Amino acid sequence: MVRRASHRQRRATYRRRARPRAFPPDHGPPEAGPVNSATHSGIREAIRDRIVAGEWKLGELIPGEVEFAEEYGCSRTTVNRALQALAEEGIVERKRKGGTRVRPLPARQAQVNIPILREQVEGGGQEYAHRVLRREQRKPPAALRERMRLGTDQRCAFLESLHLADGKAFAFERRWVNLETVPEFSDADLAETSANEWLVRTVPFSRGEVALSASVADERLAELFGTAAGEALFTMDRTTWFGDRSVTDITLVYKPGYRLNFEI
Template identity: 45%
Template sequence: MQAGRLSWKDVREAIHEWILSGRYGPGDKLPRDADIAVELACARSTVQRAMQDLSDSGIVERRRKGGTRVRQDPVVRATLDIPITRREIEDRGGLYDYRLIERSFGKPPRAVRIAMNLSDAPDMLRIEALHLCDGRPYIFEDRWVCTTTAPNILKVDLSRDSANEWLVRNAPYTRFEVKFFALNADQRTAELMATTPRSALLAIERTTWLDDRPITHVTAIAAPGYRLLSRS
């Protein structure tokens, strides 16, 4: 197999299988990233990305100059992927539709800059959009995109293609943060989500980065009755 053919997820699963099978037990030191890359015939950077995910998942522990070891007491964590909303709806048997509400440029508010770890920020692309399931509101997105990190989004017809799906497919990230909280719908949100003002709604706030460069920050507000499934 030629170097670079495996994805980081393939490499992650291979290393995880080594641990699950007992090849490497709790506390054991794993081979160097370079040696794993040779064994799996992939790029060293691919191994590094896989190892970082295993570390973030609490399966291994990486220390500078100390190598990587299987954790003595693995941390059990739920794994959340960034979903493509269209696919999420269709997988549930629903009919998907999408509406662009507004596309604009401007300075992101302070809360968004803090979420992106920016003390200051250039003008960014703001996208407000509504995803529908069987003709009813499903998720409303209020999204900010850093076009210096993801410039090709400026070529996308956002009246037809959702930024959610385009970014998942075309803007690879090295890390992301997600927060969940409840909010009471204001008048505008209630109208968009076909509910009553002050209804309790689930909000999902996500921020992604490519290394230290922010890609996007989105607040996704789900319709009443929305359920989130996570598997570990």
């Protein structure tokens, strides 16, 4: 007998109103206490804990919104919100009529922050600086023309710069900027703000395609970083778009030993 009183209709929502709304709503030590349990975030955590604890098997159906609403003494709306959040987290899968199931193979996805270099360096307590090594207008190579969807003969700004942490090389950057999308870039003063910061302020909210890889330090990079050639360097390639127009393409080579950390 799994479903008690299964003949009860949808309107069963919000019976058993035993919840004591009496105690102080959200005060108390900021990082203690089981969070007021009648809120969507509280219910979300409660259900997540139950799933993690193994109360239901992988792929198994968990109770419906109405049932949870009764159990936690709240409205279906609130449970709905909690379960939707868990679905976004990748913990459960939901289907109309099909109900809500624990995800068969939990999604392994992570929020990765791609910090602006200045913040990354300063966040580590070091002083940030950058140096433009080269800046000119050039015809981009064919591969890049394709990747950035440029017309033939279209010129781009080409830029090489070095990002420094406490005066030492932190990352090397090679950048192309589509001057058709951002013509003002030609006159940008890159002494104070780096090209990246300039672009972020000028063309905010652009999309980007990112690729992470490993590359070998050639002579020049080795010299810039003050190591031997042949080191393995963590590398990030990024092409940025504003709408359907390319903005910039950048190759960022981090210093030897750099690691990108995040939680999953």
